[in-house]
Amino acid sequence: MKKFIAGAILVSSSTLAFAGNDLAGCGLGTAVVFPDANEWHEHVLAATTNGTSGNQTFGMTSGTLGCEGANGPLKLAQAFMEDNMDQLALDAAKGQGETLAALAEVIGVDAQDSAAFNRTMQSNFDSMFNADATSATAYEAMTSAMAQDAALQKYLG
Structure with a gap:
C-alpha cells in the first residue's frame, strides 16, 4: 500500500512539474480550499478536492469557483x-x-x-x-x- 501511495505521489508531482499552475483546474479546491496553492502537494490536494466534490460542472456552467474563463x-x-x-x-x-x-x-x-x-x-x-x-x-x-x-x-x- 505504501508503494502505491508513493507511486501516486511521484506521478502527481512529475505531472505537476510539466503542467504548471493550471493542473487542478477550477472548482471548490482551487477557488476556496487551496486558493494560494504553490507547492505540488497543494495542487494535488486542490485537484483531488475538485474531482471528489463534484462541483466543477456547477462552476463551469455558472462561471464561479474559478471557472470564469473556462468557457x-x-x-x-x-x-x-x-x-x-x-x-x-x-x-x-x-x-x-x-x-x-x-x-x-x-x-x-x-x-x-x-x-x-x-x-x-x-x-x-x-x-x-x-x-x-x-x-x-x-x-x-x-x-x-x-x-x-x-x-x-x-x-x-
Whole structure:
C-alpha cells in the first residue's frame, strides 16, 4: 500500500512539474480550499478536492469557483461528447435525436437555432465521426463546423 501511495505521489508531482499552475483546474479546491496553492502537494490536494466534490460542472456552467474563463458550456459539451459518442454519432447521422438535442442544450443553443445545429451536425458527420474519431477530434470538428455557420457562431465564445 505504501508503494502505491508513493507511486501516486511521484506521478502527481512529475505531472505537476510539466503542467504548471493550471493542473487542478477550477472548482471548490482551487477557488476556496487551496486558493494560494504553490507547492505540488497543494495542487494535488486542490485537484483531488475538485474531482471528489463534484462541483466543477456547477462552476463551469455558472462561471464561479474559478471557472470564469473556462468557457463553461463548451467545456461541458466536450465532456458530454466523450460520455455519449456512440449515441451522438447515431443522432448526428440522422440529424435528430435525444442525444443531439441534449448536446444542443448543453451548449446553450436557442430553440430557433436548433434546426441549424442539427443540420450542421448531420452535414459534417463524416468529419466528426470518422473511423479514427475520438471525442476530442469530434469536438474540434463540431466547433469548426459551427464557426462556419452564421447562426451558430455566437455559441462558440
